Amino acid sequence: MSIFMKISILLILFISLNILSIYTFDYKDYFANKKESIELNEKNSIFKFFSEDFFKKPTYVSSNFVITKNNNKLFLSGIFSSNEMAKKITDFLKINNLENITIVENSQINKDLLEQIVELTAILKDNFEDNSKISFDGNKIVLEGFLKDESYRELVNITLSKISNYEIQTNIYEKIKSVDLNQENVTKDDELNKLNNNLQEKKSILSKDDVQLLVNNLFITDKISFERKSVEPTEKSKMLIENLSIILKENNSFSIEVGGHTDSRGNKELNKKISQDRADMVKEILISFGVDKDRIRAVGYGNERPIAKDDENGLSDINRRVEFIIGD
Numbered sequence: 001m002s003i004f005m006k007i008s009i010l011l012i013l014f015i016s017l018n019i020l021s022i023y024t025f026d027y028k029d030y031f032a033n034k035k036e037s038i039e040l041n042e043k044n045s046i047f048k049f050f051s052e053d054f055f056k057k058p059t060y061v062s063s064n065f066v067i068t069k070n071n072n073k074l075f076l077s078g079i080f081s082s083n084e085m086a087k088k089i090t091d092f093l094k095i096n097n098l099e100n101i102t103i104v105e106n107s108q109i110n111k112d113l114l115e116q117i118v119e120l121t122a123i124l125k126d127n128f129e130d131n132s133k134i135s136f137d138g139n140k141i142v143l144e145g146f147l148k149d150e151s152y153r154e155l156v157n158i159t160l161s162k163i164s165n166y167e168i169q170t171n172i173y174e175k176i177k178s179v180d181l182n183q184e185n186v187t188k189d190d191e192l193n194k195l196n197n198n199l200q201e202k203k204s205i206l207s208k209d210d211v212q213l214l215v216n217n218l219f220i221t222d223k224i225s226f227e228r229k230s231v232e233p234t235e236k237s238k239m240l241i242e243n244l245s246i247i248l249k250e251n252n253s254f255s256i257e258v259g260g261h262t263d264s265r266g267n268k269e270l271n272k273k274i275s276q277d278r279a280d281m282v283k284e285i286l287i288s289f290g291v292d293k294d295r296i297r298a299v300g301y302g303n304e305r306p307i308a309k310d311d312e313n314g315l316s317d318i319n320r321r322v323e324f325i326i327g328d
Contacts (some may be wrong), residue, residue: 004207006018012273016225018240030180031317033200036110039047040269045134047182049286054275056191058073060083063136064078064079064135064137064138065077065078065079065080065089065136066078066133066134066135066136066249067093067095067121067123067134067135068132068133068135069124069129069130069131069132069133069145070130071130072094072320073097073099073125074093074094074095074096074097074098074121074124074125074132075300076089076093076097076098076099076101076190077098077099077100077101077197077311078088078100078101078102078136079102079103079107080101080102080103080104080107080109081104081105081106081108081109081306082103082105083098083101083103083105085109086098086101088310089109092114092118093114093117093121093123094121094125095121112165113166113244114137114187116162116163116164116166117134117141117163118220118221119162119217119220119221120141120143120160121286122132122133122217122220123152123155123156123159123320124145124219126147126213126217127147127149127152127155127156128145128147129145129146129147129148129199131145131146132144132146133145137168139166140166140167140168140169141163141166141167141169142154142168142169142170142171143160143168143169143170143171143172143173144152144153144170144171145171145173146172146173147172147173151206151210151214152249153172154246154247154250155217155247156170156172157215157220158243158246159217160224161269164182176212182327191264206251206327208254208327208328210246211247211251211254211307211326212260212325214246214247214251215247215256215324215326218243218244218247219240219324220242222236222237222240223321223322224237224240224241224282224321224322225237226278226311231274231277231278231281232281233281233282233285238285241282241285241289242285243292244288245286245289247289248264248286248291248295249290249291252292252295252328254295254326254328255295255296255297255326255327255328256291256295256296256324256325256326256327257288257296257297257298257299257324257325257327258282258283258286258296258297258298258299258322258323258324259279259299259300259301259305259322259323259324259325260274260275260276260277260279260282260298260299260300260301260322261301261302261303261305261306261319261320261321261323262273262274262275262302262320262321263303263306263310263315263316263317263319264303264306264310264315264316264319264322265310265315268302268303270304271302272300272301272302272303272304273300273302274302275300275301275302276299276300277300278300278321278322279298279299279300280298280300282287282298283296283298284324294307299328303319306319307321309317
């Protein structure tokens, strides 16, 4: 028998055995055993960890904190998830130092809260006496301390009115000089009346720089913005303009310049017209809120007075702005 015949016979036998194995194999029994094996392994394997433990939400603890003013500096203390997180908060709120920090790894702080109190923190530093503070405990913001001047109270109230979703408690006092009641023919009521009259007089004779500071503080975190391709301010900006009108009406001996500015993109003359139209619109809104029109000067500067470098396309969000300058 030739080699070719032997190979052919062996090949036929191999194919026949495979066909026989396929048709006689018990597939139902095999897969039933396989399924049991897989289910058993899943119950005791890493799959159980991922399905039950890994996706289980941790219990978070709210970060409580206190911002205190001392020696004209701000100090932050409280509960935070890490020193790095506490440092980020001090940078964001422009706080000078950390003190009495407690680290609790599963604590968290809401970014929305920080964005809402950044302006309040600046007011604490600029307008309050030492030992004043802002504290947060769960869902309550507490502002307490002595104002440097009663005239700043309205600015504080405006700032607090912008905060939403948190309970607010205030204990705000005005720092006044002690009263000498030992003088002859001077009663306590006389001195208190004198103090009240002095407060009213002081409130009515704020300097131009004082009023400018009030206006600047109003726009620390927000600026006047407009609807897309329009001279109409956004609803949020109209609220800012209304708050500005309150300051101007309470200090009605000063004028104000409303300056419109653009970036350098586009035609220079068109930019100047757009900035003038927007300044005029802000002026009209101030008048609608009761500010004397003769006190307001609206000027469109276009891109003539940039405060930052535009990019290669002439764009700069910082340069697109409305500025308010208090005058005599």
